[in-house]
Amino acid sequence: MEALAREYITLARQMQTTGSYDKALDHYLLAFEKCAALRNEHVVEFRSMMKKYSLILMSVNKIEEIFCNYSRVLKVFPDSVHFVDDTGRYLFKFGFYKEAWAHFVNACRLDPFYATSENNFNLLKNMLVERWHFRMLNDKIRNEGYRAAIHETIVPIKDTVLDVGTGTGLLALYASECSPVAITACDGSEVMACIANDVTQENGAKQVEVIQKMSTSMNYRDVGGKRSLLITEMFDAGLFGEHVLQTLSHAWEHLINNVGRVIPNKAEFFVIGAQCDFLNRRYQLCSSIKSNLNIPTLFVHGSTQNETYDCEDVHLYGEDIKYITQAESVVKVNFNNHLELQDTLNRSEPYEVQLKATQTGELNSVIGFFNLYLTDTVTLTSDPRSEQRANAWQQAIFFDNLPKQIKEGDAIKLEFLLNSGKLTLLPEYMHPITRISPSTLRFLNDTEYIKMISGSISMASVYLGQVADMDQVTVVDLCPFPMLGLQLLKRGAKSLICSALTNSDKQFFLTVFHANDIPMSKVTVLVGQYWPVEMLKDKYHVVFCNILEPSGEIDLQAQEIALHLRKNHVLPGGLFLPSNLKIMGQIVNSHWLDINNRLYDENVNNYKIAKHLNQYQMSQNFCIDFSHLPYVPLSEPCVMSTWDSEAGVEVLQVPITKEGVGNVLLCWFSIELMENMTEISTNRKNCFMDGMLFITEGETPFRQGDVAYVVRCVDYTGAFKLMMQLEET
Template identity: 90%
Template sequence: MEAAAREYIALARQMHTVACYDKALDYYLSAFESFPALRKSDHVLEFRSMMNKFSLVLMSLNKIEEIFCNYSRVLKVFPDSVHFVDDTGRYLFKFGFFKEAWAHFMNACKLDPFYATSENNFNLLKNMLVERWHFRMLNDKVRNEGYRAAIHETIVPVKDTVLDLGTGTGLLALYANECSPVAITACDGSEVMASVANYVTQENGAKQVEVIQKMSTNMSYRDIGGKRSLLITEMFDAGLFGEHILQTLSHAWEHLINNVGRVIPNKAEFFVIGAQCDFLNKRYQLCSSIKSNLNIPTLFVHGCTQNETYDCEDVHLYGEDIKYITQAESVVKINFNNHLEIQDTLNRTDPYEVHLTATQTGELNSVIGYFNLYLTDTVTLTSDPRSDKRANAWQQAIFFDNLPKQIKEGDAIKLEFLLNSGKLTLLPEYMHPITRISPNTLRFLNDTEYIKMISGSISMASVYLGQVADMTSVTVVDLCPFPMLGLQLLKRGAKSLICSALTNSDKQFFLTVFHANNIPMSKVTVLVGQYWPVEMLKDKYHVVFCNILEPSGEVDLQAQEVALHLRRNHVLPGGLFLPSNLKIMGQIVDSHWLDINNRLYDENVNNYKIAKYLNQYQMSQHFCIDFSHLPYVPLSEPSVMWTWDSEAGLEILQVPITKEGVGNAILCWYSIELMENMNEISTNRKNCFMDGMLFITDSETRLKQGDIACVIRCVDYTGAFKLMMQLEET
């Protein structure tokens, strides 16, 4: 049997080599079935590789069903293989079979709780199915009690009929149910949220609530048993109108609300205020010191807007990093109980003109937006970042594309806003052309500390390279978001540079900078795109500088694979590979803010039983975390969790606890050593080119000073990484 199996393997490899993947699949499965011992051999790795190639071919031919048929055959032979179960889930997720993908990822995590790839995939699925803001919104008692009070004030028992539009988990429908209306219908376009709402209303005894999984704009009064006398909604984003609330209410007044109907909120008003916030400005516009460094001092360089008219941030956390230097002014106020006013607002083509009065002298470089919801005449909610009574369910809007200006106390600053497709847009006031680059490139360049360190390494690099080659023969590969090292070496006479631009806009910007610095274009090759075949780099080079870190805080596994390949195969003897070392640092913390953004507590929703349904969608890992404004208490000193040379597998790291608290997260950032014997630079700092990542732990774990926390580091052979924590038993 073993001999026959070996022969099958040989035939499978032949078929694999000539891309006859269907026959290779047959031969591999025959080998594993005839000689089960092979199922634990290295042949399984080559079989997985072949399956991935086969699936890519089938995808290109749109033979999706055949992919799942193949994996169904594989799972009959490998029912307990975490890798094949996860691979199957990955393709199910990719093609929209979310329930099936959920089952496979959950099974994979049970088969091997330490397999980071499965958990990462499961987190991606959870994040796609349930947006993270549901947790913070439901944990916001200010918002919840405001809506509850308004609903109790408005509903006439045994008379009103209610429509909860965009119900989410169904909380507002439960509040309405407390008032004994004639009927309650709740609708949500999300299949997952409608399912959660159905479970929640049944669990909490609100059996008369009918939940419909449908967008309200696709509904008529027949879908809800007649027009309703009260509509309740919370479809608001940081910019008030960004969730298409105006279009939704216009449709509702025409099709779903009767002629004596009312809406909660009754009214809403949007405000803007001018601020000086260098932190925010650096997120969206290239700072003057870097422009001078690049020899483009008069160029206006902004991030690509990607059709977004504003960004959303928790400005209320910025503290001393933001200074409000104008009065707040109203942009627009609208009565949601007036259908004609809603339509007029939607159809308006004239801009809303606002005049901000400067309250102090400074640089106006940020425009912050917030809103008031007038739920009734007596109940108001606000997202004003300056207010102690603010509802934290919503972030603030950042209108980021205006040019900074110096203002003096008493000055009047004119701003104009349009409601484009029901979404507020700050009209540009600049007369100069704007150069657009990707946010990745912008953030990299605006990290002045890191750019200074790169520039400071040039002299050391030049001395080092001078021992092996004349500068005029030095060849450089710089794959950072902007090739600052490569540019500086070219200015010192290097022979050539290969660099990588994320977008064509970035490439054009690179060329503009090279031209401004009198660099001959014949010396420069710009590769475009996030990923390109590593085979394009065929030679060996004197200097290779790779960046494997994403702005979100995670390691780009494909970029890491390219970097390791280049380090092994494409650096000349005596050449330089940068960075020389990379570490992941970790710190155990107690953060209430993180907790309420990731886990629902029933006590925050008037003790309705909702948490057990929503908390299924908690994620164990989060990215894009701004540590510089995150409220947390450190419970340990920073510890090294991983280095570039760490081997795959498990390792238990013992971390002493230095302060008592609930260790509900492990914050992670990077320590970068560009060249040996140079100081390291941490990414855990303000205005860094990347955010932080974190791992959520058991939020019930209370730690005491002197305890030893065991942090379990799990690294897959692909480089996927996760941390888990438990308390050392004494």
């Protein structure tokens, strides 16, 4: 039987080379059925074939065939974490979320150390339930404010209530405490509507009817008649970004009766001018780098992706932000006046604001916040300066204003437009703006790293001088901007191959090369995040790869390309940069991170909600600004791994230096550009990338002198995860 099975394997390989993947699959499965011993021996090549076959089927939209194929495979490999995870990944990709969930749960059960399946599971959780639900529900100020307003407003045994955008159903629970005639709650998300239904039923509010629909797609018949009270919390950092104006306008027309009311009663949006170099560097190219690139007069901003403002936790910035104007109201809206709502929505004239400078400085940031006047006596604010601030909402950053020097007493005019119900700061300048991708902007604005790259040029030139004359040196620089490549070209290097994320980035690269008198004949710019590595066919004197994402994680495809280039495309005696990349870790306690990822029932008046929402909490998170993160370190930073570590599981010992409860492992990178050069950490302010972290399942108490055991899991793809425990297992 084994001989026959091996013949099937040979035939399967032949079918694969001719593109007959369907027949190759048949022959592989026949071989595995005939001789189970061959499964482990050939599983890697079989899985590779399955991936190629699935990509072909996906390209011709034969999705059902993909699932049919994996169903057959799982009958042969029922306990293969790889095939279970692959199946889950395709189910996730094509919108079969419940089925994907089941497969990821199974994959994590089959191999708790397999990082890839846990990463995929985290992505699914993040997509199904947005992270802001956790911080919002843990915000006692917000919760108690809404509860007080609801109790003040509802007339028992008389009012009928509609909770729009109910989320977990908390506001509907508050309404049920006041004995209205009826309560209907709606949410457009299938997952949130399901959670709300489970939450209201378990907490005894059986009169609450949950409807899985957007309110704007409903009429009074859907909710059992027009309602006398509408409650909503559909607000983002910019107040109107969740389309609350359109939603309430529709509700007044179709869902609210003639004597109806809305909570909140009113809302008001404010702006304040600030000096914050940290924020400005996130959105605009700083002057020192423009001078370095020889483009001092160019206005270079990050691309906006059609967003008019960004959202940040400005209240955490402390001394890094200085408010230098008074706060001024931009717009105030009465949600209980339908005509005023319509006028606000249809307004074409801008709102004019005069910000009065309270001190001299550079106005380089415009911060927005709001007040919700829930009733005449209950107000919530997102003002970052207020100790009574509700932390459910971030602050809005209007990022396209040009920095200006102001003096105390100056009046600064700003104009805002409501575009489709979303606030936009109108440009106050006539200069053309060059747009580049945010990752390229952040890379260039990391002046410390750029300085280190520029400082390595002399050492690199001396090193390369032993191998070739400078006019013969060929360079590949795949960083978000090829600073090393540019400097070597200025020293006379023969050629540069670089990579631009977008066509806009490519145009910016060419502008910079032209400004530095670099002949375009020396430069090749590849465009796109990924491109076939086969495009690089030669060997080069210098190869500089960046495998780090702005989010804080390793780009696994870029890592694969980097490893390939280091092995196959560096000339003897040539340079590969960086020479080393260490993954650093530190055990900390962070209440802030905890409440952004785990709900506590004590924060929602002891209603039983946590168990329903916490199944969506994640074990890993990204895009964390460590420089403004509130946390207490419990250990010193330790080396957890290197970027090219071999696959496997290893237990690391981390000494505890401070007593406390460990609930998070912060992770960042230490970069050594060239051997014997000083390393640079990515855990610093204004770095080109954020941090990532791993969150423990529970809280682990430590005493000073304890040893924590960190389990490092590295997959063959390079994906990794860290798990923390007090005792070695």
